[in-house]
Amino acid sequence: MLDDHHQPAMVDLPPQRATPEGPWPEGYPSGYAVVDVETTGLASHDRIVSAAVYRLTARGEVEDHWYSPVNPQRDPGPTWIHGLTTEMLRDAPLFEEIVDELAERLADRVLVAHNAVFDWTMLAREFARAERTPPVRQRLCTIRLAKELALPLPNHRLETLVGHFGVEQRRAHHALDDARVLAEAFRPSLHQAASRRLPLPLHPCRPITEWAQGPASSGDGQRARVGAAGAWRGWRPARRRPACPYPNPGRYEPGGRLVQGMRVAFSGDTSTDRELLEDQAVQAGLHVATSVSRLTSLLVTNAPEAMTSKLVRARAVGTPILDEAAFTHLLRDVAPAEGE
Template sequence: MLEDHTPASAWPATYPTGYAVVDVETTGLARDDRIVSAGVYQLDALGRVEDHWYTLVNPERDPGPVWIHGLTAGVLKDAPLFKDISDELSARLADRVLVAHNAAFDWSMLAREYARAERIAPVRQRLCTIALSKELGLPLPNHKLESLAAHFGVVQERAHHALDDARVLAEAFRPSLAAAAGGGVRLPLLECRPLTEWSEPPATPRIGRQPSYGGPSSWRPARKRPACPYPNPGRYEPGGRLVQGMRIAFSGDTSTERDLLEDRATEAGLHVATSLSRLTSLLVTNDPESGTSKTVKARQFGTPVVDEAAFGQLLQDVAPAPGG
């Protein structure tokens, strides 16, 4: 484990008290794919390793890209089901911030597995190490785990093995965390909301059989979003509060699943817009220089822009509509 020299006395009091560094290997990247293995490193408040854990998981379907994770149907056949390891995993995650590289993916896979098992993951916040490396301005050629590992001199022994990937990330996270603490950097923490609307698709393919893509599943049933009941009060004023009725547009990838993020905005009384116009109050994007049509129009119209983390903070204190 790499050493750092940030004294505990200099640690920001607002930082979390513990972390669970997680990596999962899966049958694929779609919403219906399953976890085949999981690795967890438990870290204390300063990022020091307390314990680690690893398990195989029987996905109850074809294992998917064996050439990536190396786990065949034969290897996974006698592995425990997710519901059978969920208690142990929960004990490893409880009261900790989930840390992962591209945390939106690992969290969404875990949330879906917990939903299938009719349980709720004991995770309230997550931290993506890609987002943290951006906050720190690390000079990385790209945002792959191997690049982050190389930057901190961490040796990767078994790429795409859940336990080794979690180890590598834990070793790279500790100096990242220390650098953030030393520089007073705000950690890019995001809320984790459990998924509760899972319905099993018909004829889910079992392990050893080829998957069938004949019918869709439903995590969150397709529905028309209700109209915003409040008039648009105008543009968001940087440094101020969001106001109910403001028109919010999103552009690019988000760490939180887009539909969940839009749900939160709608529940707060905001108008989620599918396009950007002169009436748009605010654009939410993690990449304002991406050159998408929305970011280009935002620059043309002078529409305020914030990133996802800042938007999450603004959602916690939305002002009521005038006269509402």
């Protein structure tokens, strides 16, 4: 039975499979941290309610595992998904009380997760709130790895991936069990990539240094009762923004100014929390686009070498590309739309 506090919950470690003979590819990481987090929701102000880490060797063998529930200082959100109730989380540690333990398990390892951008973003926000820098430099998404390996999967759900490798799931949407089954599925995936000498789909992790404090926080730095009076309630998706009132003036001209109405897309991690950065763009009169097309004026990314779908499309259609620092500098002096 999983305990309600932050000591690691003991479960049977999976059997260790023999590693294939032959040289291991040079340049592969020296270790991995397979991570799963459960959260109060999907928006930037949502919080982590539980976290789990399986540490793996360079060849994917399990070293150890760790799990902790987390008091989110607000309503726990979709209890029908993660199973964690207000009462269960009432005496759980705050994130800042487990951050050292978590950081120790992530240090000098590649973060591995299923839909890794989500788990990394939630962790990056929590580390930022705790005024800490996560010791993670790269991440690997097992969805992307499955695609690189061309695994014959009907979809890329976690249960489909682990079922492909014959891994039994015991408690779906429990952070510790999700991390366990993902670690078991990652090992053979890693070995397949190694045997074919495929480069791993590694992406840089950029810590968040600026974010907007959401209404869900207690705001006083003290432990708040989950679901206490006055706490923000509910599980909400990202909010919709009003339509940009200005016409699209076309593409950004390198060396020039941004103009109100330009369509701006973002790709990859940003030091400013993505929703806050998008808010700043909207307030300046820009249109935030969720995809890249021939009408996109500019793509903002800190990893121009990454082969994300937006970057591939931007290069194909000739969309200008800027990094976050240059973009935020240009935001200070956006030219008015024609006729304004």
